[in-house]
Amino acid sequence: MKLLAIIFLIFSLKSFAQVNNEYAIDLVDEAELEKIISERSGKFLLINIWATWCIPCREEFPDLVLLKNNYKNKLDVIAISVDFKDEVNKKVIPFLSQTKVNFPVYLSDFSKDEELIKFFSSDWNGALPGTFIYDKAGKQIFQMEGKQSYESFSSYIKKL
Numbered sequence: 001m002k003l004l005a006i007i008f009l010i011f012s013l014k015s016f017a018q019v020n021n022e023y024a025i026d027l028v029d030e031a032e033l034e035k036i037i038s039e040r041s042g043k044f045l046l047i048n049i050w051a052t053w054c055i056p057c058r059e060e061f062p063d064l065v066l067l068k069n070n071y072k073n074k075l076d077v078i079a080i081s082v083d084f085k086d087e088v089n090k091k092v093i094p095f096l097s098q099t100k101v102n103f104p105v106y107l108s109d110f111s112k113d114e115e116l117i118k119f120f121s122s123d124w125n126g127a128l129p130g131t132f133i134y135d136k137a138g139k140q141i142f143q144m145e146g147k148q149s150y151e152s153f154s155s156y157i158k159k160l
Contacts, residue, residue, distance in 0.1 A: 023093050023096045023097060023101070023105070025081070025088050025092060025093065025105055025106065025107050026104075026106055026107070027106065027107050027108075027109035028080060028106035028107070028108065028109055029109040029110060030110065030115065030119055032106075032109075033080075033119065036078065037134055037138045038138045040076075040134075040136050040137065040138055041076065042136055043073075043074055043075055043076045043136065044074060044075045044076070044133060044134065044135060044136060044157070044160055045075070045076045045077075045078070045133065045134040045138075046064075046067070046075055046076070046077045046078075046131060046132070046133050046134075046153075046157075047077075047078055047079070047080065047120075047131070047132045047133075047134070048060075048064055048077070048078070048079045048080070048129055048130070048131045049079075049080050049082060049108075049116070049120070049128060049129060049130040049131070049132075050079055050080070050081060050082070050128060050129045051081055051082045051083050051128055052081070052083050052087065052091040052092055052095050053083070054128045054129065056128070056129060056146065056147035057128055057129040057147070058095065059147060060129055060147045060148060061079075061095075061099050061101070062099055063148070063149060063150035063153060064077055064079065064101075064103070064153075065099060065100060065101060065102055065103075066150050067150060067153050067154065067157070068102050068103050069102065070154070071154075071157055074157070074160075075157060076103070077103040078103055078104045078105070078106065079101075079103065079104075079105045079106070080105075080106045080107070080108050080116075081105060081106070081107050081108065082108050082113070082116070082128070083107065085107065088107060092105070092107070113126060114126075120132050120140075120143070121140070121143055123143070124143060124145065125145075127145045127146060129145075129146065129147060129148075130143070130144070130145055131143065131144040131145075131148060131153075132144075133156070133160075135160075141160075142156060144156075
């Protein structure tokens with residue numbers, strides 16, 4: 001019985017429940033994030049750091065969905081939520097369902113916020129939303145802080 005409880009605990013630490021089988025949120029730590037960035041599929045990668053409590057983040061999300069739709073052959077998009085783990089089912093998944101998110105969303109599993117910030121850039125102060133773009137080889141080539149519009153995202157993507 002204890003073994004089953006331990007197995008369940010380990011599984012629950014890596015993945016969260018789904019609502020209507022639409023969205024699963026996996027945890028992402030530094031090692032997993034490095035793997036995601038390095039294993040490119042011949043596309044650019046946009047990573048958006050956000051939270052449901054961040055109004056500009058929520059306002060920006062529909063533009064990220066549109067960006068993914070319009071540049072799906074050239075750009076991968078992922079988002080990393082910095083919400084608390086106990087808010088995933090109550091806040092994060094309902095928001096993703098409402099906005100019809102069409103890209104992977106992870107929950108930060110960095111032990112400290114400072115580690116997540118440092119991972120992305122020593123120039124980033126952690127302001128949300130934070131957006132980072134990587135080239136096809138996995139090298140970070142651009143970063144944006146604060147809410148962006150579809151037009152600003154698209155303008156930069158077109159330059160690539």
